[in-house]
């Protein structure tokens with residue numbers, strides 16, 4: 001029996017097909033695309049792949065498929081959109097168990113009647129639970145609630161050899177055995193497939209206030225950010241939007257809670273931010289969106305992480321380096337958390353084309369050096385292949401040899417999303 | 426312990442001791458049996474093993490040297506912080522080296538703008554908060570042992586505390602670590618920033634109970650002191666009523682900083698030990714603490730008070746100041762030791778259940794106690810379902826210890842049955858290895874073992890802990906056909 005026939009046997013002919021150009025992952029077209037409906041089917045597909053030596057990739061809503069390096073090879077692409085069930089919502093325990101293809105938007109709607117939320121708000125349209133785990137995607141509310149690593153409490157995975165393993169469970173407090181789930185967060189599928197996830201939930205606050213202020217310089221942005229984070233306010237988010245260094249930036253603080261609590265916090269926040277601060281009930285347009293991609297945004301997207309107090313030097317370095325290479329920048333920072341997203345485009349034309357690959361690669365490399373003193377890292381989230389050929393999208397990683405040893409144990413034949421991760425993993 | 430003649434011959438340990446003495450300051454290496462015996466156990470004192478060699482390390486380089494020399498001679502080693510662990514995690518190996526970090530006790534850096542502190546592993550938990558309190562900050566994980574336990578131990582156990590309901594555990598408050606791997610290599614994991622590219626190895630290291638290497642430096646997150654803290658203590662007729670109050674508080678969307686409960690027997694013990702003056706005749710006492718922005722706390726606190734009354738609280742006290750608050754907590758924080766007043770011996774159990782199963786599980790424990798005649802006092806983190814049943818016995822009466830252990834074990838089986846965990850904060854260590862196979866299926870344990878083998882292929886780093894049966898890293902787990910055993914047993918649906 002050939003591989004295609006075996007795949008058909010697992011999940012039915014209608015859910016397996018040869019790959020087409022539209023299925024390409026970063027330019028690599030898979031031989032087959034299969035859409036399994038359960039952990040069991042995934043396991044069976046992985047066993048077929050094992051026996052036939054197929055290299056396996058995975059996609060949720062494709063919102064972050066361009067992340068990482070192009071796969072070194074891709075024979076079987078698993079599409080998890082059929083695995084979109086919320087399996088259990090234990091409202092009294094503030095826990096939800098879901099399949100990886102569940103979209104965050106759908107989950108939000110489903111939890112809303114219980115006034116609960118999974119406090120993850122990455123902006124990528126259609127983002128799925130599996131994609132968010134694989135890419136460690138986060139949004140503005142990470143300031144208060146943390147990221148996937150703070151919310152994921154249990155996981156089911158299928159390893160390259162077909163082993164189905166669980167770790168953690170459905171209680172928040174649990175230290176039995178290794179926290180295997182952490183390894184799968186941000187691993188872009190290189191350790192196997194996540195087929196079920198259990199998250200802790202948070203109550204949806206009754207009221208929200210949004211405080212915004214214009215900032216003229218990176219120094220102001222840094223100073224005000226520090227004022228807020230050093231205060232006794234408990235903001236849900238603290239975001240900086242700076243579409244063009246020639247103009248001003250805008251700092252937005254979101255506070256939530258019961259009605260009088262949110263009001264009081266908003267007033268204190270406005271007091272801290274000084275003259276010009278405005279209080280409203282709604283977040284500004286384009287809230288939390290990435291400053292790249294889409295129809296009109298720049299084609300190159302970076303994520304810069306650094307010490308939270310280094311906002312000013314990070315912005316200064318970015319603008320200086322980009323200017324040197326004639327590139328325009330658009331920045332959105334989760335300023336309170338030290339994480340900034342950057343769109344890079346050609347200076348003369350901020351349109352889709354992006355600058356010449358060499359200039360972009362040089363910018364990334366120089367920016368890495370400039371933010372290194374602040375424990376900084378620069379990851380290229382989105383870029384055309386010609387840029388990825390010039391620069392390692394992940395950059396240097398200190399414990400990469402240890403990471404390779406982990407990969408070798410979990411996937412000794414290197415068949416799970418090979419080549420996409422740090423150090424060629 | 427059996428000595429494996431093919432690995433260690435009689436000269437191995439004396440030669441290793443000589444090498445260690447040559448490489449380290451003389452005061453750092455102990456081989457005298459009486460001296461080494463000081464370290465024979467941790468907080469779980471009924472398991473004892475005297476290590477062959479104890480090394481009192483003072484620097485990261487000394488840790489590295491010691492671990493390298495152990496690797497060269499094929500000798501196992503165990504890290505130890507303050508030795509307060511309650512699962513035997515720091516239990517030494519007889520033919521091995523115990524590496525004690527308590528002399529590595531400097532706070533290396535306090536970085537207020539970044540809300541971080543960089544500390545050595547032997548630094549005591551509470552020292553961090555003391556150091557940064559004047560600037561208005563604190564280190565959130567607050568195990569009851571915080572006066573004595575070390576940050577290295579906290580990292581290894583992923584320790585929690587009363588306030589982890591709202592603020593999370595050690596894993597949520599550690600952003601970086603330097604770790605000496607079992608082959609002696611020093612790696613840097615994370616740092617002051619977050620979201621470092623690569624696998625979240627730091628996340629997997631935290632809570633690995635000393636089996637993946639030795640942390641020589643830890644970067645922790647500092648939290649800003651909340652603007653307001655309000656604490657109440659409520660007396661109820663029984664745990665059902667108190668539990669119902671907790672359910673209502675959580676359902677209202679309130680996330681208290683802490684919700685702690687004690688039952689009648691635990692109250693009796695605390696009263697005898699520290700005279701905390703809890704409401705007379707209470708069958709259960711609830712401590713609820715809210716913190717955060719003042720306006721938020723004031724409003725929610727009134728709600729909590731109302732919910733306690735509505736669910737039958739016959740007395741509610743509100744802490745007027747820090748002294749009263751300390752008094753409320755005194756009874757709770759001394760509960761483990763206090764039980765010594767009402768029973769010659771006791772076992773501290775640590776299990777977790779979904780919070781909503783609290784009242785069912787407590788009646789199961791009461792029934793178990795009734796059937797066996799073994800008394801159980803209950804103290805727990807009611808907000809997250811982390812139970813600490815204290816199983817009382819008299820070691821001088823033959824067989825009582827065995828029966829107490831059976832009851833403590835049966836309680837864990839109940840936790841597993843309800844989809845919970847065999848440990849919420851004390852770790853698996855030496856004590857609970859045999860329960861791992863009940864909570865997890867073989868493939869789950871095999872997968873954890875893959876991680877272990879990536880770090881420690883020779884199995885020399887804290888061997889014999891966490892996992893029920895030691896496996897060699899060469900053997901690849903057998904390929905399995907068919908469904909996951911949990912599904913086969915119908916358990917997947919329960920989960």
Ligand SMILES: Cc1cc2nc3c(=O)[nH]c(=O)nc-3n(C[C@H](O)[C@H](O)[C@H](O)COP(=O)(O)OP(=O)(O)OC[C@H]3O[C@@H](n4cnc5c(N)ncnc54)[C@H](O)[C@@H]3O)c2cc1C
Pocket residue numbers: 467468503504505506507508509510511513514515526546567568569570573574575576577578579580581582583584585586587634635636638639640641761762850851887
């Ligand atoms: C009265 C009492 C109350 C307690 N209350 C709580 C509580 O509320 N919450 C809670 O979570 N725990 C509690 N504990 C348990 C214990 O205090 C914690 O587990 C603590 O974190 C252990 O720290 P330690 O320094 O004593 O570690 P040790 O007991 O010395 O070691 C614990 C484990 O950590 C490993 N280890 C130590 N240092 C390192 C290092 N540098 N690198 C790698 N591994 C290392 C050891 O090998 C061992 O496996 C309590 C204990 C007592 C006695």
